[in-house]
Amino acid sequence: MEKKTIFTFSALPYRQKIPVDGYYFGGQAKSLAIVGSTRGDEYQQIFVCGLLIQALKKLEEAGDFVNDAGVVVIPSASQFSMNVGKRFWPMDNTDINRMFPGYDQGETTQRLANSIFEEVRSYENGIQLASFYLPGEFVPHVRYMNTGYHKSDDGMAFGLQYLMTREPAPIDTTTLNYNWQVFGSNAFSIYAKSTDRIDPKAARRVVAAILRYMRYKGMLKAELKLPAGRETVMIDGADLRKKLSGAGGFVHFNLKVGDYVDEGTVVGQIFDPFTAECLEELKSPCSGQIFYVRSEQVAVAEHELMFSVTPIEQVVVI
Amino acid sequence: MVEDVVRLKLPVSEELAIQKNVITGEKGPGKRICVITGTHGDELEGQYVAWQLARILEEKKAELSGSVEIYPSLNPMGISTIYRGLPGFDLDMNRIFPGSENGSMYEYVARKIVDDIQGADLAVDIHASNIFLREIPQIRINELTADKLVPMASHMNMDLIWVHSAATVLESTLAWSLNSIGTPCLVVEMGVGMRLTKEYGDRLTRGILATMTKMGMLPEYKGTIHQPIISHDGNVGYINANQSGIFMPEAKHAQYLKKGQLVGVIADPLTGEIREELRSPNYGLLFTLREYPVTLAGSLIARVLEV
Structure with missing residues (x-):
């Protein structure tokens, strides 16, 4: 393993210099780049990278890398925000993950995005540990956008439960994932269940998934024994069944992400903050698995996304 | 007359209401112009223009043909909390248009705003830079819509018309969304965030009145209109x-x-x-x-x- 500083952010004189580091493993080939936190509340994303760096170090020492495969892990570019408890860039509230491919003569976050992108753009495969724009938790899954540039459905090789695809919106054209694809990399985003909370079990599942992908792509020895993946269901984001709130109030969820439901199952309630009377039962629009839950926020307004369900014909309650 | 564009319940004893002031001329039917501001909660220059226009046009109602709709605050929660983005949502409101009927709250709000403005003969979307930069009065126009919009912008009493290159990400803005459905929208940038610059506000107010005259909504405009420099990237x-x-x-x-x-x-x-x-x-x-x-x-x- 070699640790190299990719970019040093200087906010002198009132804050000290902040390095953005990459951890390099294996050979000289640019096989896989992994980017962790680009937002200041992406703690789980950094934690996944930390566990991955531990695992890759051991695999490297054991001689399990093959075909001159080289991997870089960049755990975080968000220290400037994270150290002051902000999700976005504290100076101007810009989002690094809306600044790609970046610009070396541009604004601060454009320069930071440019430095990261220049480092990772030539890698054959790219994985970003991403977070959603709404607070909440997901079933751990892989996703990519249908940009027209995506090379294959290798996403099944992660062995996570879902591989989600979706059509990009104009706002997505400045994300790392989109630009990776445009510049020729096989790019995926992985949602490791939580964002601003560390979930060790989900993090270990994601690390195992990344290692399975590396083995599948010939970066690690084929005989390497890894935890078994599971059958991956491919789902289009447009097919998720959403439940929006029909009232404003406080919300409490009876069920959690990953639970199975029938059509009409009560997933949660919105209640009047002052009288505790139920204003709305949040019922599942179909049978299936709860894919996303807005579980991290008590107060909700009308017309907010509460949860989404992956439709399944025959429900098996686990 | 104050009307709701969209109204939704907030968590505790409050509603989110996007409102507009509709001033209908007494001289008969005519064109419809929408003056919009307050997308970013820290941009306040448009507040002065909205206030002045509402006052002046109430007095000129007898001479006015058609209608003027003033939307002073697309992001009332942001303005009331000195916050540029959408409080609680943490996104730039001008990156979620045209919104979605089935999207989450602000995407739904964005959709309702676009639906409400759609069909206007002209929309003027007033911005005020941000807290970091001061701008001279200017109109910014995407090069893809320049042929149609530059002539409309030339009577707005601005110093500069900046025709900028197209970028896919800008397709999420209100102006792009409106222009793409055939509702011409001019984006004004002037002044600086969190402040009012009365001189600039007066300039734009006169410009909007002059443009309304060109559109046949008001009688002859007697003031002087500044001719802008037209520039490209x-x-x-x-x-x-x-x-x-x-x-x-x-x-x-x-x-x-x-x-x-x-x-x-x-x-x-x-x-x-x-x-x-x-x-x-x-x-x-x-x-x-x-x-x-x-x-x-x-x-x-x-x-x-x-x-």
Whole structure:
């Protein structure tokens, strides 16, 4: 393993210099780049990278890398925000993950995005540990956008439960994932269940998934024994069944992400903050698995996304 | 008459209401113009224009043909909390248009706003830069819509019309969304965030009235209208800081600069040193100048329009 500083952010004189580091493993080939936190509340994303760096170090020492495969892990570019408890860039509230491919003569976050992108753009495969724009938790899954540039459905090789695809919106054209694809990399985003909370079990599942992908792509020895993946269901984001709130109030969820439901199952309630009377039962629009839950926020307004369900014909309650 | 564009329940004893003031002329039917502002909660220059227009047009109702709809606050929660984005949602409202009927709250709100404005003969979307930069009164137009919009913008009493290149990400803006459905929308940028610049507000108010006259909504406009410089990206020089520190301006906003003239310095109050001198890349008009002193490497300091 070699640790190299990719970019040093200087906010002198009132804050000290902040390095953005990459951890390099294996050979000289640019096989896989992994980017962790680009937002200041992406703690789980950094934690996944930390566990991955531990695992890759051991695999490297054991001689399990093959075909001159080289991997870089960049755990975080968000220290400037994270150290002051902000999700976005504290100076101007810009989002690094809306600044790609970046610009070396541009604004601060454009320069930071440019430095990261220049480092990772030539890698054959790219994985970003991403977070959603709404607070909440997901079933751990892989996703990519249908940009027209995506090379294959290798996403099944992660062995996570879902591989989600979706059509990009104009706002997505400045994300790392989109630009990776445009510049020729096989790019995926992985949602490791939580964002601003560390979930060790989900993090270990994601690390195992990344290692399975590396083995599948010939970066690690084929005989390497890894935890078994599971059958991956491919789902289009447009097919998720959403439940929006029909009232404003406080919300409490009876069920959690990953639970199975029938059509009409009560997933949660919105209640009047002052009288505790139920204003709305949040019922599942179909049978299936709860894919996303807005579980991290008590107060909700009308017309907010509460949860989404992956439709399944025959429900098996686990 | 004040009308709701959209109204939704908030968590505790409050509603989110986007409202507009509809002023209907008494001289009969005519064109419809929408004046929109307050998308970013820290941009307040449009508040003055909305207030002045509402007052003036109430008095001119008897001479007015058609209707004027004034939307003073697309982001009322942001304005009331001194917050640029959408409080609780943490996104830039001007990156979620055209919104979605089935999307989450603000995407739904964005959809309702677009639906409400759709069909207007002209929409004017007033912005006020941000807290960092001061801008001369200008209209920004995407090059893809320049043929149609530049003539409409030329009566708005602005100093500059900046025809900028197309970028996919800008397709998420209100202006793009409206222009793409055939509702012409001009984007005004002027002044600075969190402040009112009365002189600029008066300029734009007169410009909107003059444009309404051109559109046949008001009788002859008797004031003088400033003719704007029309510029493209290639004429604009950027000055970004390469050092962090405190920006101390030397040049004055809206002045003409010589090539190489000192615009300001990045100072280090801890050591007393000058960390960087920032000079004009060309001979031209200093139309953007940094207002907020704290800078990071990359912070935009100024834009100079080559003349």
